[in-house]
Amino acid sequence: MKVALLNPPWKRPGHYGVRAGSRWPHFMENGNRYMPFPFYLGYAAALLEPEGFEVAIFDGCATKENDDSYLHNVTSFAPDFIVQENATASIETDLQWAKSIKEKTSAFLLMTGHHVNQMSDGLEKHAFLDALAGGEWEYTVLEAAQRIRDKKNLQGLQGLIHRHGPGGSIVHEPRRPNIEPLDQLPFPHRSTLDMSLYYDNPGDLPSPSLQLHGSRGCPYTCNFCVWPQVVYKDHRYRVFSAKYMADEIEQMFRHDPFPYKSYYFDDDTWNIGNRRLSDFADEIISRGLEQIPWGAMCRADTLKKSVLEKLRKAGLHAVKYGVESGNQKIVDDCGKRLNLQVLRDTVAFTHDLGIKTHLTFSFGLIGETRKTMQETLDLALELNPHTVQFSISTPFPGTEFYEYARERNLLMTTDFSAYDGLSQCVVRADRVSAQELEDFLRHAYETWRKHEARRKGFLRRVLKNPVASLKLAMANPKQAKQYLAGFITRS
Numbered sequence: 078m079k080v081a082l083l084n085p086p087w088k089r090p091g092h093y094g095v096r097a098g099s100r101w102p103h104f105m106e107n108g109n110r111y112m113p114f115p116f117y118l119g120y121a122a123a124l125l126e127p128e129g130f131e132v133a134i135f136d137g138c139a140t141k142e143n144d145d146s147y148l149h150n151v152t153s154f155a156p157d158f159i160v161q162e163n164a165t166a167s168i169e170t171d172l173q174w175a176k177s178i179k180e181k182t183s184a185f186l187l188m189t190g191h192h193v194n195q196m197s198d199g200l201e202k203h204a205f206l207d208a209l210a211g212g213e214w215e216y217t218v219l220e221a222a223q224r225i226r227d228k229k230n231l232q233g234l235q236g237l238i239h240r241h242g243p244g245g246s247i248v249h250e251p252r253r254p255n256i257e258p259l260d261q262l263p264f265p266h267r268s269t270l271d272m273s274l275y276y277d278n279p280g281d282l283p284s285p286s287l288q289l290h291g292s293r294g295c296p297y298t299c300n301f302c303v304w305p306q307v308v309y310k311d312h313r314y315r316v317f318s319a320k321y322m323a324d325e326i327e328q329m330f331r332h333d334p335f336p337y338k339s340y341y342f343d344d345d346t347w348n349i350g351n352r353r354l355s356d357f358a359d360e361i362i363s364r365g366l367e368q369i370p371w372g373a374m375c376r377a378d379t380l381k382k383s384v385l386e387k388l389r390k391a392g393l394h395a396v397k398y399g400v401e402s403g404n405q406k407i408v409d410d411c412g413k414r415l416n417l418q419v420l421r422d423t424v425a426f427t428h429d430l431g432i433k434t435h436l437t438f439s440f441g442l443i444g445e446t447r448k449t450m451q452e453t454l455d456l457a458l459e460l461n462p463h464t465v466q467f468s469i470s471t472p473f474p475g476t477e478f479y480e481y482a483r484e485r486n487l488l489m490t491t492d493f494s495a496y497d498g499l500s501q502c503v504v505r506a507d508r509v510s511a512q513e514l515e516d517f518l519r520h521a522y523e524t525w526r527k528h529e530a531r532r533k534g535f536l537r538r539v540l541k542n543p544v545a546s547l548k549l550a551m552a553n554p555k556q557a558k559q560y561l562a563g564f565i566t567r568s
Contacts, residue, residue, distance in 0.1 A: 079157050081133055084136045084137060085137045085138075087170050097116075097118055097162045098114050136270060148177060152182055157226075166495075188209050200238060212252055215262070216253065258318075290344055294311070355387055371392050398434060401437070433463040434463055435462060440468070440514050442506070444506075
């Protein structure tokens, strides 16, 4: 039996979509390289293969192929069972793809993804959908494939919404518990994918780079974050063991023919658990893998400095720290629980270790004003990371942030195609208009580009004329220290 796992193309003029594998599905401008690995499709495929299923993942977002080519490739595979991932921002495109593919293949079509939780009437409205699976859906897909192959009905299959009986009544089965322990999962399937297409390389990690998961979930309570609230429906933090993570890295770098040059952990929050991460560093060093540069998505307040130093010795080259706002009250009120003074200290220490940082900021959270937006931009300039990301806070359905905005009539639209946070605002802040948020996002990036130009110009002067640069540094020591710190983490 053939199983096709799909992440269909998603485009608009001048942009390509990022869906599967991303906590924040959105559009990127053509010419960028960012593309996350489709983790859930990969884990599901890896569960199916040992059970005798012929599997293939068709990642049209990564290949950026045209619609006709993608449809031809999927139908040529002649699947019996199709698993298609969706997202809120792409749901209308996703449904169009499902309809077209169903008409061409007649295969059993199961739609998955975090927007499934908003599709309680999805099967009533869309006859081309055979079933829906939300939450952590890998084992739901495996069990559904087994039952379809063995010609058994789907009654009682946890995690599934499906049709049952002669009248085709809609059955909502109980939610499937989240996977625990995570070490029971096989390493994700990658063999039918072009791994050179996947790019998430903070700190200029060398390409090609292997994307990994080291955990699922997050114990923090950010009111805007989709995965804990919508997918996991709890704030439990579940981890892959230090040995599992090291085993996957060793297998991919020593036994897989693909020539990876770095790796990156794209977790909700990778760096929780000092003991486990210290053990991970020991595993990497004991296996002689510490020369491979790597990065991780982290918080700035969860590790002892001694453990961060140890991870640096194990090859840690870059980290992403989520900041959100430069105003402490906004950070507290959104549920992030991050002390900004601790953030400042951690970022400085990270730079001192020679680890590059990518910091993420968001405009439009609860309590935002023109003053607090400027505080956020000022903090970004002060911290002087290697790279930054600014975005507009987007209230996805199923989150506390969405309910807050809906109850106060702050939502500008319920057209989910606008919910990508790239440049279009779909919600008014309490005291800032949507237009002001969009304008400030552009201003923030323009300011950062000017900052980057000044920083690079200063460093060029240092290299060209150290004596004159010393005089300049004495005249403005704070700026000089900031720019030189940037030089250290870039060298």
